[in-house]
Structure formats: structure tokens, C-alpha cells
Amino acid sequence: MWQRVAALISLVMLISAVGYGQAPAQPDWTSVDEELMRHFQALLRMDTSDPPGKERPAAEYLKQVLDNEGIAAQLFALEPDRPNVVARLKGNGRKRPLLIIGHTDVVNVDPAKWKFPPFSATRDGGYVYSRGTVDDKDNLATILMVMLQLKRLNVPLDRDVIFLSEAGEEGSTRIGIQYMVEQHYPEIDAEYCLAEGGGVTRVAGRVKYAGIATLEKIPYAIELTAKGVAGHGSVPLRSNAVVHLSTAVGKIGAWKPDIRLNETTGTYFRRLATISSPAEAERYRNVLVPNSKAQADADEYFLDNEPAHASMLRTSVSPNILGGGYRVNVIPSEARATLDVRMLPDEDPAKFLEMVKRVINDPTIDVRFGARDTRPKQPEARLDSEAFKTIEANVTKHYNAPTLPTMLTGATDMAYLRAKGMQCFGVGPALDVEDGPKGFGAHSDQERLLESELSRFMKFHWDVVVDLARTR
Numbered sequence: 023m024w025q026r027v028a029a030l031i032s033l034v035m036l037i038s039a040v041g042y043g044q045a046p047a048q049p050d051w052t053s054v055d056e057e058l059m060r061h062f063q064a065l066l067r068m069d070t071s072d073p074p075g076k077e078r079p080a081a082e083y084l085k086q087v088l089d090n091e092g093i094a095a096q097l098f099a100l101e102p103d104r105p106n107v108v109a110r111l112k113g114n115g116r117k118r119p120l121l122i123i124g125h126t127d128v129v130n131v132d133p134a135k136w137k138f139p140p141f142s143a144t145r146d147g148g149y150v151y152s153r154g155t156v157d158d159k160d161n162l163a164t165i166l167m168v169m170l171q172l173k174r175l176n177v178p179l180d181r182d183v184i185f186l187s188e189a190g191e192e193g194s195t196r197i198g199i200q201y202m203v204e205q206h207y208p209e210i211d212a213e214y215c216l217a218e219g220g221g222v223t224r225v226a227g228r229v230k231y232a233g234i235a236t237l238e239k240i241p242y243a244i245e246l247t248a249k250g251v252a253g254h255g256s257v258p259l260r261s262n263a264v265v266h267l268s269t270a271v272g273k274i275g276a277w278k279p280d281i282r283l284n285e286t287t288g289t290y291f292r293r294l295a296t297i298s299s300p301a302e303a304e305r306y307r308n309v310l311v312p313n314s315k316a317q318a319d320a321d322e323y324f325l326d327n328e329p330a331h332a333s334m335l336r337t338s339v340s341p342n343i344l345g346g347g348y349r350v351n352v353i354p355s356e357a358r359a360t361l362d363v364r365m366l367p368d369e370d371p372a373k374f375l376e377m378v379k380r381v382i383n384d385p386t387i388d389v390r391f392g393a394r395d396t397r398p399k400q401p402e403a404r405l406d407s408e409a410f411k412t413i414e415a416n417v418t419k420h421y422n423a424p425t426l427p428t429m430l431t432g433a434t435d436m437a438y439l440r441a442k443g444m445q446c447f448g449v450g451p452a453l454d455v456e457d458g459p460k461g462f463g464a465h466s467d468q469e470r471l472l473e474s475e476l477s478r479f480m481k482f483h484w485d486v487v488v489d490l491a492r493t494r
């Protein structure tokens with residue numbers, strides 16, 4: 023009798039262990055938190071400032087940790103000091119892979135500005151202080167732990183999960199994502215990717231929403247060169263290049279390129295309206311009404327008060343460099359300006375350049391594209407995809423807040439992958455909106471992350487990966 027009961031029990035256990043859609047065992051979160059912090063601090067303590075980068079120690083550390091766990095990791099380097107790391111957990115191939123990304127390099131620091139040394143990973147008052155805490159060693163340590171836990175818990179997978187740590191994200195993508203996409207794409211080819219670029223916004227300590235990056239603008243540079251006749255400063259000339267150039271820059275500064283919304287920005291403003299004050303909500307709804315006075319008024323308000331929102335509405339142009347003349351009594355024959363252009367992903371660059379020429383309307387000014395580390399054209403990551411829905415469900419579960427798809431005004435490595443047809447979503451831990459202005463944000467004088475939010479991000483990320491990849 024007992025034998026039969028025992029056999030029945032083990033049969034039931036076997037069925038539930040391999041059962042259809044069975045949730046995998048959960049990690050022991052207390053020990054995961056400790057280990058996550060250990061890897062996070064180890065990575066933060068490596069000075070990977072870019073330039074020069076020197077990401078090799080961080081890459082070797084990651085490889086070692088993965089290899090020790092039985093997850094074979096490979097280094098791919100265009101320059102010996104700056105390797106990328108790839109590791110793969112095999113699934114049954116029923117679905118196409120999921121790629122999870124973090125970058126090892128960080129932006130430079132001015133050590134004099136730091137209360138704690140910038141590569142100390144000091145824990146103080148619930149925060150970790152270091153360059154890289156929110157860009158991007160938070161993602162890096164988290165995806166490392168996701169890989170380790172998937173392997174340790176032996177989670178059966180419907181798709182491969184691929185780990186990628188990149189070098190050179192901060193300004194030398196040719197050795198990082200560009201190199202991987204152009205020369206080793208089969209190693210990282212996937213249906214979906216999760217990378218930096220999103221994050222959860224807290225206001226007064228409470229979560230307000232999660233911004234999930236689904237699209238980004240494309241950076242270009244436009245060079246203006248005014249040519250005139252050189253002469254003696256005592257005899258002003260109407261052809262003065264400085265005058266022509268500054269008039270042109272003034273016209274560009276006053277110009278408001280057409281407003282154009284896409285699925286991401288439309289959904290963003292619609293959802294933002296649902297969690298805003300009545301006055302704000304009205305503007306976020308008005309901006310969705312094409313060619314209306316209400317839209318124009320909202321745009322004016324954004325230009326004055328919410329410039330990031332104004333930029334999300336259009337291809338933006340910011341004159342950022344100006345040069346001309348060398349002494350007070352000489353009329354220079356040439357003056358130059360450089361415009362920072364952030365194009366909507368569907369903008370036609372050649373047509374846009376023609377528009378800029380028409381706005382300037384001055385034959386003495388040469389208008390052309392300048393050299394720039396740009397990005398390829400890319401489609402939006404789909405909001406009706408399994409990945410976005412999974413992310414959204416887990417934002418609700420872990421943060422109890424709405425998910426806002428966002429179009430980044432800046433550029434990330436996701437553009438290269440989206441251009442290959444991969445659907446990429448930018449994610450990140452929760453940050454206090456007040457922390458940026460205090461000088462603790464990404465690329466700021468100092469950088470810090472709440473330990474509790476790193477821990478929450480880990481659980482969120484784990485659930486997203488498991489929900490997308492485990493065997494159903």
C-alpha cells in the first residue's frame with residue numbers, strides 16, 4: 023500500500039516537474055541579492071572609462087564567472103583590450119532566441135567631484151556609489167545573474183537565451199555592437215533583445231511609471247559654412263560671413279519642424295495622460311490631435327517647459343557649435359556652425375537637408391551633412407509582441423505601475439539590432455526623478471543606485487526572461 027502511495031506521489035511530482043506551463047523553481051532571492059551585489063561591486067571597481075575603455079578585465083571576469091558555472095563564454099575583440107563577451111544557454115528551438123545585453127564601459131569621471139571614489143562601489147545609506155551604477159553595470163550584473171540562475175535551476179527553455187556584454191558603447195561602437203552585428207551576427211541573432219535605455223521613474227519615493235524604450239531617434243550632424251569677402255573691419259560689408267551665419271542659425275533656432283507621431287509616441291502620451299494632473303493630461307491629449315491649435319499650444323508649452331517632450335514630437339535641430347573670425351579688425355571670409363539633428367526614424371535625410379536649406383534661404387551658406395557616429399534606420403519594436411506584453415505584465419507585477427513605451431531622443435546600440443529586424447526593448451531599474459538634478463544620474467558628476475531597486479530590477483528581469491523563454 024505505502025509503496026503504491028509513494029509511487030503515486032513520485033509520479034505526481036514527476037508530472038508537475040515537467041508539466042505543461044509549469045512555473046520553474048524560484049531562485050533563493052536572499053542569496054541572489056548577495057551574489058548580485060558581489061558581481062555588481064566587482065564590475066564597478068574596474069575602471070572601464072571610455073575612452074580609452076580597456077574593458078578586458080571586466081570581460082574576462084564575466085567569462086570566468088560564466089565558465090565556472092558551465093556556461094561556455096566566448097570573447098570577440100576587434101581590438102585586443104576591448105573584447106565583447108557572448109554566452110548562450112540552449113533552448114529546444116521552438117522559438118527564436120532572446121538576447122540580453124549590458125555594456126562594460128563607462129563614461130569618464132572627474133574624481134574631484136565625487137564624495138566617494140568613483141570606482142570604489144561604496145555602499146552608503148542604502149545606495150551604491152560608483153561610475154556605472156546606473157549606466158550600465160546595473161544591467162550587466164543583472165543579466166549575469168539571470169544566466170547563472172537559469173543554469174543552476176536548469177530551467178527548460180523554448181528559446182536560447184544569449185548573454186552579450188559589449189565594449190565601446192560610450193562612443194566607440196565600431197569595436198562593440200557594430201563589430202558584433204557586422205562580423206559575428208549569427209552569435210547574437212535573436213527575435214527579441216533586452217538592453218539599457220528604459221527604466222522606472224519614482225517621484226517622491228513612489229513609482230510613477232515604467233518607461234520601456236521601443237524606438238529611438240537617429241543622430242546626424244549638419245554643417246553650415248558661410249562664405250563672404252574678407253576685409254578691413256572699419257568698412258563693414260553686407261557679405262560678412264559672421265552676419266550671414268548668425269542669421270541662418272537664428273532662423274534654425276526659431277524653426278519648428280513638423281510634428282509627427284508614431285505608435286510609440288502616440289501610446290506614450292495617451293498613457294502619460296492617465297497618470298497626470300488634469301492640466302498636464304489635457305496637454306498630453308491635445309498633442310495627439312493633428313494640425314490643431316490645441317496641438318500647437320501644447321507644443322509651445324513643451325518647448326518652454328518640457329523640452330524632451332517637444333523633441334519627441336519631431337526631428338529636432340540644435341545649433342551647438344559656432345565658429346568664425348580671429349581678430350577684431352578683420353572681417354573673416356568664412357564662419358561655420360554645426361547643428362545636432364535628431365531625426366525621427368522615418369525621416370528621409372536628403373529631404374530634411376533640403377528643408378533646412380529652404381529655411382536658411384541664403385545662397386552664400388553651404389549646407390551639408392557632417393561626419394558623425396550615426397545609427398541605421400530602424401523599425402519600432404512592436405507593442406503587440408509577446409515581449410512587450412510580458413514586460414508590461416511584469417511591470418504591473420513588480421512595480422504596480424503603467425508601462426509607457428518610449429522613443430529615446432538619444433541613440434543606443436539597440437538601433438543596430440532593430441535595423442537587423444530584432445525587436446529590442448530598453449529596460450532599467452527604478453530611479454528617483456529628483457536624483458538627476460542632484461547630480462547622481464547617468465553621465466553625471468556622480469552616479470548612484472538604490473540597493474533595494476537593484477534587487478527589485480533583478481526579480482523583474484528574471485521574470486521577464488523566464489516568461490519569454492521557459493518551456494510552455
Ligand SMILES: [Zn+2]
Pocket residue numbers: 125157158191218
Ligand atoms: Zn549606457
